[in-house]
């Protein structure tokens with residue numbers, strides 16, 4: 001670096017850390033202009049002007065006017081011009097523009113990934129001019145620790161990472177093309193057909209994702225259970241009961257189940273063989289973002305969004321490495337000993353870290369998945385200050401998982417005794433951990449149970465103290481939850497580690513899905529159903545996957561960004577042309593389904609008083625308040641009515657209260673588990689203080 | 695309305711009296727009945743009653759089962 005250098009960071013917090021790390025004294029001068037923070041650090045006699053973006057300062061917009069479709073002509077504009085909620089980007093652009101005057105060098109120091117690369121690129125391109133792009137260099141780092149930042153500075157490649165930038169640019173342009181055209185097509189179809197205006201939209205990746213949710217919903221709603229039988233048996237040894245597992249988990253016919261029951265009930269069993277095996281359990285690999293999100297959901301019921309936010313704040317505090325990674329590996333470049341020494345200073349980890357440090361060699365368990373830009377999520381070894389409850393839970397999970405990955409295999413001893421009961425084979429199984437290994441580090445998050453069997457010998461006679469052939473039913477597949485939805489997207493190759501969380505969020509925001517477990521709303525159902533009928537390509541996983549692959553190939557230099565954008569336009573053209581010819585039909589249909597569903601949704605159940613009418617959800621036109629009343633009110637024969645909760649969505653359950661016969665409704669509010677209640681305020685069940693009716 | 699599913703008002707599917715979804719539920723019922731019959735020797739009407747009262751049954755399948763029971767259809 002020769003003269004004054006502009007260092008572009010992604011967020012103000014990151015800018016402060018980077019300025020601190022790069023300043024030789026560790027104390028850069030901090031300034032604030034119109035509320036925009038920036039720093040001046042000095043390094044090797046050069047002034048580094050460290051500025052911050054606010055996420056994306058530039059975005060894609062339509063070139064030319066007209067609220068119509070198709071639109072394929074796009075341009076990049078300052079974010080505040082395209083989006084009113086991005087008003088603050090204006091001052092950031094102004095301040096960066098002023099600070100960049102007379103600057104000789106440029107450095108992109110945004111998070112090292114596609115979005116980060118693009119953020120810095122658009123700032124350089126549209127504020128500092130094309131010339132700056134030729135001079136600019138790229139810092140690559142995975143943690144915001146001083147050590148990593150200085151190393152990233154010292155080893156900067158001489159140019160920007162154009163393949164990543166181009167991939168980012170293409171992704172934004174492609175997503176914009178799909179989003180704007182599909183949204184306008186949907187909205188205009190209803191408006192032109194019925195005059196009714198309702199903003200409807202669907203994105204490139206949201207379509208296929210929503211389609212999966214809808215398909216699952218259809219599977220559940222059309223599900224018919226089938227009976228099967230299980231043999232439930234127990235034996236007793238030294239006053240303690242143990243389950244006996246029948247050799248077949250399922251018995252298909254009642255006749256056979258009853259035969260087994262008759263043959264074995266009241267009999268004694270004899271142990272015919274005992275097998276004892278030691279089984280080694282390898283440590284789990286360190287976390288990728290998806291793994292962390294799933295584990296945090298399993299352990300704490302945190303949504304992927306909550307977990308990502310907590311992880312990002314820990315990253316900005318330089319406590320963990322960059323969380324948006326798909327890697328499950330810890331490369332040799334990470335100084336494991338130093339991280340462990342750091343963790344040792346924290347009382348909760350002191351013993352655990354010491355144990356690992358005293359090992360002759362540290363070899364992490366490596367997972368299968370890798371990421372070209374970042375290692376698996378791991379602690380930096382910096383000591384945390386005060387953390388929120390959420391942060392400290394996520395931090396603990398990451399630290400313990402990291403240590404577990406460095407631990408030895410655990411060893412279990414599994415015992416399987418075969419028990420013969422009148423010619424039928426049962427298993428008496430035990431399982432016990434004999435060597436803790438990595439489990440020691442991950443103990444708070446392991447929930448397996450141990451079954452410790454007493455000493456057994458062949459020929460031992462066991463009493464069968466209970467035995468039943470119990471009827472069971474097959475179950476429908478479960479609804480998705482935020483975590484399983486994420487997994488599905490990963491498995492299907494739709495979206496990226498950086499975008500999946502947002503895509504799921506958008507489906508919620510647009511009202512296409514709700515609740516946890518995730519249920520598709522009538523609106524979501526209608527949209528996806530109509531699109532599926534008239535332009536199935538929009539919902540096709542193949543198209544999404546192909547585009548996803550093309551975008552990857554831009555990063556590796558195999559494909560050009562412009563070619564991918566052109567391809568997207570070519571893919572959209574026939575879809576939109578087709579849509580236009582059927583626009584009226586689609587509009588009428590969406591509108592119709594919306595109305596029919598609305599009507600259907602308004603029926604809460606049969607009227608318990610007159611027995612002929614149905615209780616409907618009614619909105620008072622003057623007050624806007626809702627209540628439930630009998631449909632026979634309109635012909636004057638029944639005036640049954642009930643007050644309703646005013647907040648949240650109300651759904652019929654098809655059930656009636658066992659006590660008073662009034663319909664039971666389900667109330668769904670964002671961020672809460674849906675709950676069911678009897679609609680009748682004076683229901684005797686409620687007066688007795690029972691919460692649930694049904 | 696002639697071209698509507700008798701259960702939900704959606705458009706009918708082909709020659710069926712049901713929409714796509716209720717038709718699928720109906721087909722699932724027929725398929726499941728074969729397995730029920732093998733499992734415990736049950737009549738169609740008994741089967742429909744069982745299924746309609748089973749909490750695992752999907753709502754569209756239940757609607758079809760109930761409709762078939764009401765009408766005593768085979």
Ligand SMILES: [Zn+2]
Nearest residue numbers: 699702713716
């Ligand atoms: Zn139907």
